[in-house]
Amino acid sequence: MGVDEKATVDPGSFPPPTEDESGLVLSVDWTKEEEARAKRKLDLIIMPLLTLGFFCLQLDRGNISNAITDSFFEDVGITQNEFNVGQQMLSLGIVLFEIPSNMILYRVGPGKWLTLQLFLFGTVSTFQAFQNSYGSFIATRLLLGITESGFIPGGLWTLSTWYTRAETAKRVMFFYFGNQFGQASSKLLAYGILHMGGVGGKAGWFWLFVLMGGFTILCGFVLGFCLPDSFRNPCPAFLPGMSFFTKRELHILQTRVLLDEPAKGKKKKSIKIDAFKRAFSNWRLWSHVIITLCNNGPQRAFDTYSPTIISGFGYKKLQANAMASVGLFLQIPTSWAFSWTVIAGMSCHLFGYVLNRIFTDHPRLQGARYFGVVWTQTFGTFSHPLNIAWMSLTCEDSEVRALAMAMVIMGANTAGIYGAQIFRSEDSPFYRRGFTVACCVLAVGLLLAVVRFVDDKIHKRKHNTVQLAHGGGETSDDGSNGEKGISALERAAGVTVPVDDDVKRALKN
Numbered sequence: 001m002g003v004d005e006k007a008t009v010d011p012g013s014f015p016p017p018t019e020d021e022s023g024l025v026l027s028v029d030w031t032k033e034e035e036a037r038a039k040r041k042l043d044l045i046i047m048p049l050l051t052l053g054f055f056c057l058q059l060d061r062g063n064i065s066n067a068i069t070d071s072f073f074e075d076v077g078i079t080q081n082e083f084n085v086g087q088q089m090l091s092l093g094i095v096l097f098e099i100p101s102n103m104i105l106y107r108v109g110p111g112k113w114l115t116l117q118l119f120l121f122g123t124v125s126t127f128q129a130f131q132n133s134y135g136s137f138i139a140t141r142l143l144l145g146i147t148e149s150g151f152i153p154g155g156l157w158t159l160s161t162w163y164t165r166a167e168t169a170k171r172v173m174f175f176y177f178g179n180q181f182g183q184a185s186s187k188l189l190a191y192g193i194l195h196m197g198g199v200g201g202k203a204g205w206f207w208l209f210v211l212m213g214g215f216t217i218l219c220g221f222v223l224g225f226c227l228p229d230s231f232r233n234p235c236p237a238f239l240p241g242m243s244f245f246t247k248r249e250l251h252i253l254q255t256r257v258l259l260d261e262p263a264k265g266k267k268k269k270s271i272k273i274d275a276f277k278r279a280f281s282n283w284r285l286w287s288h289v290i291i292t293l294c295n296n297g298p299q300r301a302f303d304t305y306s307p308t309i310i311s312g313f314g315y316k317k318l319q320a321n322a323m324a325s326v327g328l329f330l331q332i333p334t335s336w337a338f339s340w341t342v343i344a345g346m347s348c349h350l351f352g353y354v355l356n357r358i359f360t361d362h363p364r365l366q367g368a369r370y371f372g373v374v375w376t377q378t379f380g381t382f383s384h385p386l387n388i389a390w391m392s393l394t395c396e397d398s399e400v401r402a403l404a405m406a407m408v409i410m411g412a413n414t415a416g417i418y419g420a421q422i423f424r425s426e427d428s429p430f431y432r433r434g435f436t437v438a439c440c441v442l443a444v445g446l447l448l449a450v451v452r453f454v455d456d457k458i459h460k461r462k463h464n465t466v467q468l469a470h471g472g473g474e475t476s477d478d479g480s481n482g483e484k485g486i487s488a489l490e491r492a493a494g495v496t497v498p499v500d501d502d503v504k505r506a507l508k509n
Contacts, residue, residue, distance in 0.1 A: 026259055030252045038249040039167075045244055046162055047171060049227045050155045051178035053118055056216040057151055058182025060125035060144065061090070063212050065304040065324075066190030067205035069317040075203055078134050080425035086141040087304060091416030093145025098410050101150025102157070110158040111229030112237045114151065118220035121147035126213030129206045153409045156388075157402075161230065162253065164260035169389045176385040177332060183303060183381075184328030186212070190307075191322035275399035285404050287452050288391035289411040292384065294445025295346060296412045297419035298353065298438035299380040305423045305431075310373055312429035313366050323370065327377025335382055342390055343449045345383035350442040352376030357435035383449075384412065390452075 064072075068083065078086075105113040124147050128140045159171050193211055197204030224238040231254040234243040245253070279285060302309075306327075311320035355372035359365055391408055395401035423434040 026255050026262075028255075028259070034248075035252055035256065038245075038252045041245065041249065042162060042253060045226065045228065046159070047174055049223055050114075050158060050175055052219055053114060053151065053223060054155060054175060054178030055182040055185070056118060056219050057121065057148055058179045059186050059212050060121055060216055061148065062183055062186045062303060063125070063190065063208055064128075064141075065307055066187055066194065066321050067208055069190075069307045069311060069321055070194050070197065070205040070208075071203050072205045075205070076131055076133065076137055078137055080428070082134055083137075084420045084424065086137050087300075087420035088417045089138055089142040090145040091300075091413045091420065093142045094149040094413040095410055095417070097146045097149035098153065098413065099150075099406065102153055102406070105150060105154045105157070109229040109233060110154055111223075111227050111233070111235070114154055114158070115220055115223040115227060115237045117147060117151050117154075118216055118223055121151075122213050122216030122220055124213075125216060126210055128213070129202075129209035153405055156405055156409075162257070164257055166260075169392070172389060173335070173385050176381070177336075180328060180332050180335070180381060184325045184332070187307060187321050187325035187328065191318055191325075194318050194321065272399065275397075275403060278396060279400045279403040279407070282394075282400075284394050284452065284455070285391060285400075285407060287448050288387055288394070288404075289407050291342065291346075291387050291445045291448055291452075292408050292411040293415045294441050294448070295349065295383050295387070296381075296415035298422060298441055299349070299384075300416045300419040301422040301434070301438070302376055302380060304420070306373060306377060309429075309431065310370065313369050324373070324377070327374035327380075330374065330378045331381065334378055335385075341453075342383045342386045343446065343453060345379060345386060346442060346446045346449055348379035349376070349383065350439060350446055352379060353435050353438045353442060357432065357439060360430040360432045360435065363430070387449075 064087075073079065073083065101113075101117075121144055124140060124143045128144070131137050131140050155175055156172060159168055159175060163171055189212070190208055193208045194204035196202075196207040199207065221238075223236075225236050226244075227236055228234045228244060229237070231250055234245050234250055235241065243250075307317075307320045307324040310323050311317045315323060352372060352375040355375060356369070359369040359372050362368070388405070388408055391404055392401060395404050422437055423431050427433045
């Protein structure tokens with residue numbers, strides 16, 4: 001990697017990064033040390049902020065599961081099945097406004113829009129404390145879904161603009177830690193907050209919504225003062241004249257991304273019709289959407305009712321909230337420590353529901369039943385980010401990838417619509433039918449993941465045969481065909497796919 005004299009000039013005198021619409025004349029004019037410092041600085045700014053936002057979203061989305069272990073049903077005047085309808089409204093609001101939300105983000109930039117979203121769903125979450133009827137419950141759940149819509153794909157899109165393709169996969173996994181940590185923390189925090197019942201003459205669930213919603217609003221200020229918008233406008237929303245990066249650092253960070261994927265250098269007004277045809281007619285992409293539907297429906301239902309299920313074992317209701325956080329906290333180091341495949345993750349998830357179904361016939365085995373809950377929580381969302389990474393590898397280009405991300409995120413939220421009805425009042429407290437339904441749904445998803453795995457193996461074999469027939473492909477200095485840089489992503493997805501020439505050149509650089 002050559003370094004020219006530009007690498008030694010004063011960073012303050014370096015020209016600003018190129019406009020998205022300008023032509024690209026790119027070259028590597030920095031040292032590895034400069035790039036490492038700039039990327040480390042980027043990680044310390046972008047990743048904690050986006051993860052914090054995801055943490056707040058999950059905190060506000062999931063605190064309702066803790067509220068129902070208090071006197072929420074009685075105070076608001078709703079039944080369990082009416083509560084399930086409210087959960088469906090949350091998912092419906094997300095699905096309906098996912099695309100409009102991302103259109104706004106595309107226009108105004110992530111720095112402004114993601115910050116505004118934290119204020120919006122933080123405010124709605126706070127005012128959930130004042131609901132007092134079925135109508136107000138339905139309205140607040142729908143509003144919460146609308147204001148949260150687009151935040152997750154917006155975060156993923158933001159990562160893709162600041163990082164190369166090979167680097168994005170690990171950052172996506174870290175981004176989802178915010179989701180996992182939010183799930184776990186909401187239940188542990190609820191154990192303490194619900195003890196505030198009676199303070200100010202209010203129920204514990206009132207303070208649950210007020211404190212968690214207020215925290216989200218506070219974090220909105222953090223993003224407003226710290227989250228950079230883009231290479232073209234690297235300033236936070238509340239500090240339009242200040243950038244955490246020097247012009248030299250922005251040049252390095254932007255150029256390395258454009259060298260990896262030159263298509264990111266031109267901001268397109270719209271995605272071509274041909275890309276829609278290629279995405280929506282690709283059965284492989286749809287298979288990943290269906291895998292998401294199968295995995296996330298049971299997971300959403302179980303996350304909502306896990307404290308209630310545990311209290312049904314004979315534990316006190318407030319204690320059940322704290323106990324419901326154990327498996328979710330275990331999920332974080334487990335998913336980080338093991339590069340498991342989608343198939344292995346879904347198998348473990350399915351096994352958890354099998355255990356729960358078996359233990360419903362042995363209600364006296366309190367410890368064993370709790371073990372089933374912990375196991376299910378540990379592997380509940382294990383497969384989802386891995387499936388997204390696998391799907392990303394299947395995409396032909398950036399246009400198809402953008403559509404695929406929208407498809408899979410909408411699939412995840414659609415799963416919440418049917419998942420909200422898995423556990424119903426007439427099936428409580430053992431939920432034998434609910435666990436049986438979850439086992440069947442997950443089995444379908446697991447079968448489809450196996451089919452995709454076999455299909456990828458066949459596709460890889462055919463690709464290698466074609467390469468050999470044409471005299472072999474380009475090899476890197478270590479003879480690895482340039483695949484070393486994305487091997488971690490391939491292991492996570494549970495599949496090895498051909499590496500195109502653009503990726504090979506980027507990895508060699």
